Amino acid sequence: MTTVTETHDDHHDHGPAKGLMRWVTTTNHKDIGTLYLIFALIMFMIGGAMAMVIRLELFQPGMQFIDPSFFNQMTTVHALVMIFGGVMPAFVGLANWMLPIMIGGPDMALPRMNNWSFWILPFAFAMLLGTFFMDGGAPASGWTIYPPLVLQGGNGFPFMIFAIHMMGISSVMGAINVIVTILNMRAPGMTLMKMPLFVWTWFITAYLLIAVMPVLAGGVTMLLTDKFYDTTFFNAAGGGDPVLFQHIFWFFGHPEVYILILPAFGVVSEIIPTFARKPLFGYSSMVYATSSIAFLSFIVWAHHMFTVGMPLQGELFFMYATMLIAVPTGVKVFNWVSTMWKGSMTFETPMLFAIGFVIMFTIGGFSGLMLAIAPADFQYHDTYFVVAHFHYVLVTGAIYAIMASAYYWLPKWTGNMYNERHGQIHFWISTVSVNVLFFPQHFLGLAGMPRRIPDYSIQFAEFNMWSSIGGFVFGLSQVFFCYIVYKTIKGGEKATDQVWEGANGLEWTLSSPPPYHSFTTAPVIK
Amino acid sequence: MSSENAYYIPHDAKWPIVGSVGLTLLLGGFANELNGSTSASSVMAVGFLVLVYMMFGWFGEVIAESETGTYRHVEDASFRMGMAWFIFSEVMFFAVFFGALFYIRVFSVPWLAGEGVGVSTNEFLWPNFEATWPTNGPGDVGGEYQKMGAWGLPAINTLLLLTSGVTCTWAHWGLIANKRKQLIVGLALTVLLGFAFVGLQALEYSHGYQELNLTLGSGVYGSTFYMLTGFHGFHVTVGAIMLTVMLFRSMKGHFTPENHFAFEASAWYWHFVDVVWLGLFIFVYWL
Numbered sequence: 082m083t084t085v086t087e088t089h090d091d092h093h094d095h096g097p098a099k100g101l102m103r104w105v106t107t108t109n110h111k112d113i114g115t116l117y118l119i120f121a122l123i124m125f126m127i128g129g130a131m132a133m134v135i136r137l138e139l140f141q142p143g144m145q146f147i148d149p150s151f152f153n154q155m156t157t158v159h160a161l162v163m164i165f166g167g168v169m170p171a172f173v174g175l176a177n178w179m180l181p182i183m184i185g186g187p188d189m190a191l192p193r194m195n196n197w198s199f200w201i202l203p204f205a206f207a208m209l210l211g212t213f214f215m216d217g218g219a220p221a222s223g224w225t226i227y228p229p230l231v232l233q234g235g236n237g238f239p240f241m242i243f244a245i246h247m248m249g250i251s252s253v254m255g256a257i258n259v260i261v262t263i264l265n266m267r268a269p270g271m272t273l274m275k276m277p278l279f280v281w282t283w284f285i286t287a288y289l290l291i292a293v294m295p296v297l298a299g300g301v302t303m304l305l306t307d308k309f310y311d312t313t314f315f316n317a318a319g320g321g322d323p324v325l326f327q328h329i330f331w332f333f334g335h336p337e338v339y340i341l342i343l344p345a346f347g348v349v350s351e352i353i354p355t356f357a358r359k360p361l362f363g364y365s366s367m368v369y370a371t372s373s374i375a376f377l378s379f380i381v382w383a384h385h386m387f388t389v390g391m392p393l394q395g396e397l398f399f400m401y402a403t404m405l406i407a408v409p410t411g412v413k414v415f416n417w418v419s420t421m422w423k424g425s426m427t428f429e430t431p432m433l434f435a436i437g438f439v440i441m442f443t444i445g446g447f448s449g450l451m452l453a454i455a456p457a458d459f460q461y462h463d464t465y466f467v468v469a470h471f472h473y474v475l476v477t478g479a480i481y482a483i484m485a486s487a488y489y490w491l492p493k494w495t496g497n498m499y500n501e502r503h504g505q506i507h508f509w510i511s512t513v514s515v516n517v518l519f520f521p522q523h524f525l526g527l528a529g530m531p532r533r534i535p536d537y538s539i540q541f542a543e544f545n546m547w548s549s550i551g552g553f554v555f556g557l558s559q560v561f562f563c564y565i566v567y568k569t570i571k572g573g574e575k576a577t578d579q580v581w582e583g584a585n586g587l588e589w590t591l592s593s594p595p596p597y598h599s600f601t602t603a604p605v606i607k
Numbered sequence: 608m609s610s611e612n613a614y615y616i617p618h619d620a621k622w623p624i625v626g627s628v629g630l631t632l633l634l635g636g637f638a639n640e641l642n643g644s645t646s647a648s649s650v651m652a653v654g655f656l657v658l659v660y661m662m663f664g665w666f667g668e669v670i671a672e673s674e675t676g677t678y679r680h681v682e683d684a685s686f687r688m689g690m691a692w693f694i695f696s697e698v699m700f701f702a703v704f705f706g707a708l709f710y711i712r713v714f715s716v717p718w719l720a721g722e723g724v725g726v727s728t729n730e731f732l733w734p735n736f737e738a739t740w741p742t743n744g745p746g747d748v749g750g751e752y753q754k755m756g757a758w759g760l761p762a763i764n765t766l767l768l769l770t771s772g773v774t775c776t777w778a779h780w781g782l783i784a785n786k787r788k789q790l791i792v793g794l795a796l797t798v799l800l801g802f803a804f805v806g807l808q809a810l811e812y813s814h815g816y817q818e819l820n821l822t823l824g825s826g827v828y829g830s831t832f833y834m835l836t837g838f839h840g841f842h843v844t845v846g847a848i849m850l851t852v853m854l855f856r857s858m859k860g861h862f863t864p865e866n867h868f869a870f871e872a873s874a875w876y877w878h879f880v881d882v883v884w885l886g887l888f889i890f891v892y893w894l
Contacts, residue, residue: 105624106618106619106620106621106623106624107620108616108617108618108619108620109616186614187613187614187616188614188616190685190688190689191685191686191689192616192617192620193617193620193622193623193665194623194689196620196623196624197620197622197623197626197627200623200624200627201626201627201630203627204627204628204630204631207631208631208634208635208638216642236642239637239638239641239642240635240638242638243634243635243637243638246634247630247631247634250630253693253696256692257689257692257693257696258689260688260692261685261688261689261692264688265681265684265685265688266614266685291692291695291696291699292695292696292699293699294696295696295697295699295700295702295703296699296700296702296703298700298703299700299703299704299707300703302834303707303830303834305641306823306830306834309641310823310824311748311749311822311823311824312823312824312827312829312830312833312834313743313744313748313824313826313827313830314707314711314827314830314831316744316748317715317719317728317732317733317744317745317746318744318745318746318748318826319743319744319746319748319749319826319827319830320711320715320716320719320742320743320744320745320748320826320827320828321711321715321744321826321827321830322710322711322714322715322718322719324715325707325710325711325715328706328710329703329706329707332703332706390724391724392723392724598616601613602613
């Protein structure tokens with residue numbers, strides 16, 4: 082139960098400034114959240130276009146449209162754009178919009194820095210995407226940027242390194258802001274164990290970000306000096322080791338994939354109780370499970386490197402540690418299912434995406450368990466099975482959660498309901514097509530089709546064609562999503578403050594759209 | 608509650624976009640420079656100047672707000688937590704270079720010499736290589752060199768930095784007890800010791816490059832040595848600049864015994880570079 086008292090605030094509340102400069106100089110968490118979300122959507126479409134090029138080339142065996150080097154640039158930059166430009170900014174945008182409201186605070190704790198965390202990103206991505214127009218093209222080494230391959234890149238190489246540095250600076254500042262906001266800006270009575278799960282998962286995500294983004298920064302700095310300043314970190318002739326980079330990269334990379342998925346867990350934990358009209362089952366176990374996943378994420382990184390020639394003890398340790406992650410993740414999945422058990426469920430679009438998330442993320446989780454088995458991984462490694470696995474957890478996992486939260490909170494943000502029928506169509510077309518797109522890739526991988534290769538042998542032709550058709554339909558349905566978002570911003574049926582019948586939480590006590598300054602006076606949480 | 612008690616939310620932040628432009632010019636110019644462009648260094652210089660301008664402007668605004676009593680306990684707490692978590696991110700940045708050093712010393716060099724799983728690498732690629740530390744690898748990269756000793760300049764530097772930690776804390780005690788003279792003298796000593804450290808470090812580098820033939824290109828020993836000490840030296844320089852600003856602010860009469868976040872943040876940062884140095888002294892110079 083919450084009570085909100087509005088007071089007139091005479092020298093702070095001027096409302097937004099006018100014109101373009103409002104967006105450039107804003108310190109308002111909602112404005113910055115909106116900027117992040119729009120930026121993420123643009124990047125999602127750019128990265129999606131690259132995926133379309135990839136699927137077009139793979140539609141048939143043989144070389145059709147683009148040369149292999151450009152194909153490799155596509156796979157590399159598609160991944161970098163989707164991870165650092167799509168999913169991460171989308172979740173930071175959601176955090177900006179919702180965290181201060183959900184904890185009953187006035188804004189983010191460090192508003193000026195909040196502005197800078199966003200406004201670094203457009204520059205960083207201009208730098209990254211600019212590499213396409215340089216000598217040697219964009220980086221083509223895969224997003225994992227392993228040496229020595231990545232060091233053979235053209236003029237784009239240092240630009241990519243610095244773009245990653247800038248994204249890192251942005252992420253670390255954003256994460257510091259999230260943590261400080263959660264620790265310092267909660268309304269009276271909002272104890273840690275009363276916080277909505279989205280707040281909890283972001284708290285832990287922010288910790289992971291601060292811990293691992295500097296590790297990536299260090300790693301890419303070593304790449305830079307290896308190429309330009311004669312260091313030999315990754316060169317065996319000088320006593321270094323290319324495998325060292327893989328360790329550094331995945332020490333960042335594995336927590337990074339949880340950075341991409343933990344906020345998704347949080348979103349789904351908000352949405353399912355709303356539409357099941359029951360409180361979340363096992364709230365505290367959710368918190369502990371999230372913390373355990375975060376802890377385990379630091380000691381499993383080498384499962385990405387089973388085939389690199391690690392000592393046997395290493396293979397065994399990383400295999401068993403990885404399998405342990407299934408325990409807290411299982412706790413979460415069972416909690417979501419138990420929340421729905423005997424609930425009075427309705428299936429509006431956010432709920433459809435959330436249920437889609439639970440089912441398809443679990444499929445991705447299971448294929449992850451298969452990959453965790455070191456001796457089996459020798460067969461799957463660097464095949465389309467891996468591609469299928471991480472697209473199930475990232476597309477039908479992270480991105481489905483982002484879609485779910487967009488539909489869930491759009492009425493709150495804009496004051497307008499989206500068109501429910503359009504939302505449902507979007508969900509069903511996406512869900513059918515995404516499975517046509519990625520499910521056959523499991524079979525391709527098991528049969529031995531390698532990833533990151535523009536051509537393939539003839540026996541893989543049929544599954545690849547299905548996959549491409551699924552890809553094109555999925556791509557088109559995301560254009561439809563953009564249209565739905567645009568229409569909702571423009572107008573539509575007015576949303577109530579509560580929006581959803583079963584919704585609980587501070588964000589639903591504010592008007593839709595909420596006032597420019599959310600809680601100028603802290604609500605009291607009882 | 609009245610609006611006087613509301614959390615302070617600044618408006619119209621114009622400095623972040625200046626910072627983004629500066630950062631992009633600096634790094635974009637740097638990348639062009641690395642690609643062999645001849646005019647890129649002037650772009651870098653412009654970017655650097657824009658960043659300096661941004662820092663003057665941004666910090667100036669915050670200092671002005673602080674001195675006019677805009678911040679109370681609750682905003683102060685945000686700054687403190689922010690700085691603490693920033694230092695944690697710095698810890699992780701150094702951790703990756705230490706991690707690389709340990710990995711190289713414990714795993715990759717012995718493996719190159721045939722230990723454990725590295726038998727065939729050694730036999731077929733580098734049959735005569737034996738694991739030693741320091742090493743410039745089986746390819747003798749960068750040619751003959753000598754190790755940087757621990758008990759010359761580095762030992763003096765250790766003393767300088769540890770002493771500066773003491774003077775910094777002494778200055779802090781002065782600030783808390785409202786003994787302004789102790790504050791200013793303590794800070795001045797700290798800054799002096801800090802820049803003396805940087806100067807000796809530069810001397811050590813020139814000794815390494817000119818007399819020991821120890822360069823960044825001296826295999827993996829040269830790489831880890833210069834990257835670890837170099838990034839540390841850069842952080843000491845930044846910390847010393849921060850403390851210099853604190854010194855000037857103290858002389859202008861800023862800070863009160865209750866309210867001196869900026870001083871404390873700089874002091875935390877200083878102790879952090881201090882601790883990193885101890886790790887460097889032990890694992891890079893000594894062992």
